[in-house]
Amino acid sequence: MDNRRTKEELTFISEARRAQIIHAAIATLDRIGFQRASLAQIAKEAGISPALIAYHFRDKNELMDQTLATLLEESAEYVLRRVEQADTPKQKLHAFIDAGLAYQCLHPQRATALIEIVFHARTPDNVPYYKLADDGEDPLESALRQILTEGRRTGEFREFHVDVVASILQSAVFEYASNRGLSGKVDPDTYAAELKRLVDRMVVKDRRGDE
Amino acid sequence: MDNRRTKEELTFISEARRAQIIHAAIATLDRIGFQRASLAQIAKEAGISPALIAYHFRDKNELMDQTLATLLEESAEYVLRRVEQADTPKQKLHAFIDAGLAYQCLHPQRATALIEIVFHARTPDNVPYYKLADDGEDPLESALRQILTEGRRTGEFREFHVDVVASILQSAVFEYASNRGLSGKVDPDTYAAELKRLVDRMVVKDRRGDE
DNA sequence: ATAAAATTTGAATAGTCATTCAAAATATTA
DNA sequence: TAATATTTTGAATGACTATTCAAATTTTAT
Numbered sequence: 001m002d003n004r005r006t007k008e009e010l011t012f013i014s015e016a017r018r019a020q021i022i023h024a025a026i027a028t029l030d031r032i033g034f035q036r037a038s039l040a041q042i043a044k045e046a047g048i049s050p051a052l053i054a055y056h057f058r059d060k061n062e063l064m065d066q067t068l069a070t071l072l073e074e075s076a077e078y079v080l081r082r083v084e085q086a087d088t089p090k091q092k093l094h095a096f097i098d099a100g101l102a103y104q105c106l107h108p109q110r111a112t113a114l115i116e117i118v119f120h121a122r123t124p125d126n127v128p129y130y131k132l133a134d135d136g137e138d139p140l141e142s143a144l145r146q147i148l149t150e151g152r153r154t155g156e157f158r159e160f161h162v163d164v165v166a167s168i169l170q171s172a173v174f175e176y177a178s179n180r181g182l183s184g185k186v187d188p189d190t191y192a193a194e195l196k197r198l199v200d201r202m203v204v205k206d207r208r209g210d211e
Numbered sequence: 212m213d214n215r216r217t218k219e220e221l222t223f224i225s226e227a228r229r230a231q232i233i234h235a236a237i238a239t240l241d242r243i244g245f246q247r248a249s250l251a252q253i254a255k256e257a258g259i260s261p262a263l264i265a266y267h268f269r270d271k272n273e274l275m276d277q278t279l280a281t282l283l284e285e286s287a288e289y290v291l292r293r294v295e296q297a298d299t300p301k302q303k304l305h306a307f308i309d310a311g312l313a314y315q316c317l318h319p320q321r322a323t324a325l326i327e328i329v330f331h332a333r334t335p336d337n338v339p340y341y342k343l344a345d346d347g348e349d350p351l352e353s354a355l356r357q358i359l360t361e362g363r364r365t366g367e368f369r370e371f372h373v374d375v376v377a378s379i380l381q382s383a384v385f386e387y388a389s390n391r392g393l394s395g396k397v398d399p400d401t402y403a404a405e406l407k408r409l410v411d412r413m414v415v416k417d418r419r420g421d422e
Numbered sequence: 423a424t425a426a427a428a429t430t431t432g433a434a435t436a437g438t439c440a441t442t443c444a445a446a447a448t449a450t451t452a
Numbered sequence: 453t454a455a456t457a458t459t460t461t462g463a464a465t466g467a468c469t470a471t472t473c474a475a476a477t478t479t480t481a482t
């Protein structure tokens with residue numbers, strides 16, 4: 001028997017179904033939230049039987065982990081592609097802000113689903129994901145740190161604590177998706193423009209060399 | 212019959228029990244999270260019967276709303292007391308940062324319980340609390356906006372979008388309690404000092420009047 | 423001390439949940 | 453076409469959930 005081909009075809013069929021289920025999970029998380037997003041609800045969203053989810057995913061935890069990984073990969077791909085097209089650290093930083101906010105406006109369902117998973121899912125030891133110290137696992141976070149470090153190296157940026165600035169910036173971008181009081185009051189373009197101006201004040205050296 | 216005294220004594224006994232239950236709810240939310248924080252678990256934490264919670268609170272939603280209100284009131288009282296002792300807008304801003312971070316370090320259980328409720332509780336229409344536009348209901352948020360507005364009025368601060376800066380600052384303080392990757396890497400004093408320096412760069416006018 | 427009111431409990435109810443499993447349906451292989 | 457493997461389903465299981473309620477206990481008022 002040809003194991004390789006069998007494996008590939010299994011993977012093909014199975015992966016298609018898994019992708020469909022993950023897509024249904026994202027839609028369900030956005031629509032009714034993590035708590036009510038039972039396998040029954042996700043299955044109904046996908047038009048399949050709940051037992052089929054159990055067949056393709058070991059358990060609900062694996063489904064949510066895979067959904068989270070998909071969401072992180074897709075947003076990172078979008079943002080990093082636009083960051084890489086910029087040249088200087090300052091421009092990369094602006095691209096990071098613009099792309100991060102644009103992605104959330106483009107895919108509000110995904111932004112909501114991400115929040116739902118991060119603040120609801122827990123490890124087998126019952127440690128919440130939002131408290132996990134993901135050591136450099138988030139590609140967006142490491143990219144952001146790299147931009148900041150590079151800007152300081154070239155002298156374009158002044159001195160600051162990279163971890164602190166990276167955290168502030170990422171949570172500022174993240175906040176716009178979750179805080180309706182904010183997004184309802186300030187439109188995305190205004191928020192992006194103001195955020196870029198504020199970040200420049202934080203990290204970019206003044207024109208006059210007094211620092 | 213003296214309605215006033217009867218009412219007051221009822222209130223006294225009942226409020227004592229309600230306070231005990233709310234305290235147990237906070238401890239339980241911190242220990243095992245919102246999802247597993249069933250009335251049975253909260254009752255066990257308080258050493259009472261689950262039915263007694265149903266007697267003192269209309270339903271679980273009311274218990275969580277009261278717990279949330281208590282958490283917001285207590286943190287606001289702590290922070291605002293220290294903010295009021297400062298004189299200038301800049302000093303008030305620094306006091307806001309110091310007190311906000313200090314409170315979370317002083318009461319990590321409360322900080323966690325607050326996050327758990329905000330990101331899990333939903334209205335009867337299934338709208339998540341974190342998406343609610345609480346119109347000026349959060350006393351900390353309005354105090355922060357007032358400080359920023361006052362600073363611009365006196366000319367101590369430069370021009371900026373008050374809503375955006377307030378949101379960034381509050382989420383930066385908030386973030387330190389939830390993000391273990393951050394609090395595990397940067398100690399509180401360093402974070403507070405760096406945050407104050409960065410906020411100054413954002414909002415305080417340069418000494419030279421070039422703006 | 424007695425009656426009335428408030429408080430507390432244990433048990434029962436009805437619902438939802440993830441997961442399992444044998445059987446049915448479909449696809450693949452020989 | 454026949455045999456085999458994979459995929460899908462409906463139903464069942466057991467555990468946990470918030471809430472209700474009659475009865476028991478405690479507190480309050482007379």
